[in-house]
Amino acid sequence: MATTEENNQLSLDDKLFTVRRKSLKESHIKLDEHLCSECLNRICTYICPAEVYLWAEDKNEIDVRYENCLECGACRVACDGIEWANPPWGTGIAYKSS
Amino acid sequence: MSLEARTPGPNRWEKRMHKCEVAIVGAGPAGVACGYVLAKAGVDVVILERGQYPGAKNMFGGIFFADQMNKLIPEFYTEAPVERFVAKKHFALLINNSEVSLNIDSEEYKKPPYNHSYIVRRSLFDKWFAGKAEQQGAKIICGTAVTDFLRDGKRIVGVTAGSADDPDNGLLADVVVCGEGANSMLSEKAGLRNRLSMRARVVAVKEVIELGKNVINERFGITGREGAAYEYFADATPGMLGDGFVYTNNDSLNVGVGVVISELYGCKNPPSPNQLLDRFKNHPSIRPLVKGGKTVEYSAHMIPMDGYKNLPRFYTDGLMLVGDAAGFVNNSICHEGVNMAMASGMMAAETILDNREKGIYDAKALRQYERRLKNSFVLQNMKSSKDFIDILRTHKELLNDYPHLIKDVITSYFKVSDVPKSTVKSNIIRMVRSKVNFIKAARTVMALMKGGI
Numbered sequence A: 001m002a003t004t005e006e007n008n009q010l011s012l013d014d015k016l017f018t019v020r021r022k023s024l025k026e027s028h029i030k031l032d033e034h035l036c037s038e039c040l041n042r043i044c045t046y047i048c049p050a051e052v053y054l055w056a057e058d059k060n061e062i063d064v065r066y067e068n069c070l071e072c073g074a075c076r077v078a079c080d081g082i083e084w085a086n087p088p089w090g091t092g093i094a095y096k097s098s
Numbered sequence B: 001m002s003l004e005a006r007t008p009g010p011n012r013w014e015k016r017m018h019k020c021e022v023a024i025v026g027a028g029p030a031g032v033a034c035g036y037v038l039a040k041a042g043v044d045v046v047i048l049e050r051g052q053y054p055g056a057k058n059m060f061g062g063i064f065f066a067d068q069m070n071k072l073i074p075e076f077y078t079e080a081p082v083e084r085f086v087a088k089k090h091f092a093l094l095i096n097n098s099e100v101s102l103n104i105d106s107e108e109y110k111k112p113p114y115n116h117s118y119i120v121r122r123s124l125f126d127k128w129f130a131g132k133a134e135q136q137g138a139k140i141i142c143g144t145a146v147t148d149f150l151r152d153g154k155r156i157v158g159v160t161a162g163s164a165d166d167p168d169n170g171l172l173a174d175v176v177v178c179g180e181g182a183n184s185m186l187s188e189k190a191g192l193r194n195r196l197s198m199r200a201r202v203v204a205v206k207e208v209i210e211l212g213k214n215v216i217n218e219r220f221g222i223t224g225r226e227g228a229a230y231e232y233f234a235d236a237t238p239g240m241l242g243d244g245f246v247y248t249n250n251d252s253l254n255v256g257v258g259v260v261i262s263e264l265y266g267c268k269n270p271p272s273p274n275q276l277l278d279r280f281k282n283h284p285s286i287r288p289l290v291k292g293g294k295t296v297e298y299s300a301h302m303i304p305m306d307g308y309k310n311l312p313r314f315y316t317d318g319l320m321l322v323g324d325a326a327g328f329v330n331n332s333i334c335h336e337g338v339n340m341a342m343a344s345g346m347m348a349a350e351t352i353l354d355n356r357e358k359g360i361y362d363a364k365a366l367r368q369y370e371r372r373l374k375n376s377f378v379l380q381n382m383k384s385s386k387d388f389i390d391i392l393r394t395h396k397e398l399l400n401d402y403p404h405l406i407k408d409v410i411t412s413y414f415k416v417s418d419v420p421k422s423t424v425k426s427n428i429i430r431m432v433r434s435k436v437n438f439i440k441a442a443r444t445v446m447a448l449m450k451g452g453i
Helices: A012-017 A033-038 A074-078 B029-040 B067-072 B122-136 B185-189 B213-220 B261-265 B273-281 B338-355 B363-374 B377-384 B388-394 B401-413 B421-435 B438-451
Strands: A029-031 A053-056 A061-064 A082-084 B018-025 B045-048 B063-065 B082-095 B098-104 B117-120 B139-141 B148-152 B155-160 B170-178 B201-210 B226-234 B242-248 B252-260 B294-304 B319-321
Touching: A012 B294, A029 A033, A029 A061, A033 A061, A074 A082, A074 B201, A074 B261, A074 B294, B018 B029, B018 B155, B029 B045, B029 B067, B029 B122, B029 B338, B045 B170, B063 B067, B063 B338, B067 B338, B082 B242, B082 B401, B098 B401, B117 B122, B117 B226, B122 B139, B148 B170, B148 B185, B170 B338, B201 B261, B201 B273, B226 B401, B252 B261, B252 B273, B319 B363, B338 B363, B338 B377, B363 B377, B388 B438, B401 B421
Parallel strands: B018 B045, B018 B170, B045 B139, B082 B226, B170 B319
Antiparallel strands: A029 A082, A053 A061, B063 B117, B082 B098, B082 B117, B148 B155, B155 B170, B201 B252, B201 B294, B226 B242, B242 B252
8 A cells, every 4th residue: 555645745656556457468559650750749648647658769669558557548539549458358457446 | 350241140150159138338337227227127138347347447536426326226325335425515716826615515415315416436336236237137247348349231239359250259139238438449439439539538537545534524524424525626727628626435535637638738748647636636725635645546537528519329220329438428517427327328228128029229219219318317418518618618718817817806805904995896896807808708608608507
């Protein structure tokens, strides 16, 4: 359980650590990498509540930390280049308090 | 990979695939309400849920509007896992570091059925409701994410959790009800809606913050099973179309923010939803409410913002959409969604029962579903707030300038000083005149009254 500081600010990693999951065998997210390298806005890097998408400057591509996904689907709505599928067979998040 | 290309019809699969009368996608309030009514009437109904258990993937702010639930299971609140009922409502404008608010502490809300507003945790509540449907005879299969429909020509004849040509993971049905939720991918695949637009969805994040029951009662001025629902506008999501909330569970708080996705897209130096939530939690009005708490769960979900004018089609041959998948969320200040989800599920069930004798569920037969929706509060409420979001989007002064002005006016009026009140009043009038174009404002207010709230 994550301990909240007096000012109630918790790092995102600590927040993500509170979510119970059954781990995914493979990524449920696919990117159209050609679009990524051309993209000017990179909305995926700020729309995601779990910050799954990180721009890797050195590799000139998006790193997808799919195992942190909270399955809201906002990225798919925000970007046509993201192909997103529900994690199969009961994998992924399982909320217990929300 | 279309199934039509490979098969002339479902007959080829029938030997190997299971078949039921009604397949329902999603064990949320819409799907389960539908399954409950059908099972009670003796229909062979299967509900497919992608989570490990019903509610595992579900999240909302916290308030269950329960008029429909009370019709289905009278006095459900005496046995359901309900945290608290909403005894106290609080609407607040956050302006920079200030707050201007309206508090509603109505004794009517404190008597059964408690204004049909209950604070619940979906992971517990949805599981309970699904159990009630199981008792009626509905089959619920968890851990099964439906990936596509099975088709016979244009008609939908079932669902599959694997690839479309894999008979082991298919389920044939006379009719399918899709309550897949706000991330409406199957509705897109059925051709009932276009790919979701950024304006059609809010992204919302929430933390469940544990605090003692007594601490919560003290901070919110409530006792026993009374709960509080605090809603925050304006600078809860600065300059953006969104809002924030704090709702009381028994011994924890639901603290969250939501913002329309397109608002972040259009924003300079856009914050992430998590950063927006941290900012909200740090506002001087919120900080003392959550102080010393322990975050026990972080969660995220989308909320439909389709609005009446951009709703999907609700049915096609062999398929009906219910709940969030159909965009049934009242996009006004009321936030009603879960009651509309249940009502739509129940109406889909009634439509099926009406056509069951003939066993025909083509688009012509299912048109009855839309008729039922139109004659009910579901589409009527959607219609009465049809312009709300558009008005807020195109009149940003409602989100920024006016709340700031309201705060300035109220602050100056109540300021204690030796300036005569007559001077204060004329100063206020001058200030308002300089910032508000009355003709334009009157028009906006008229539009809001007519098609907004």
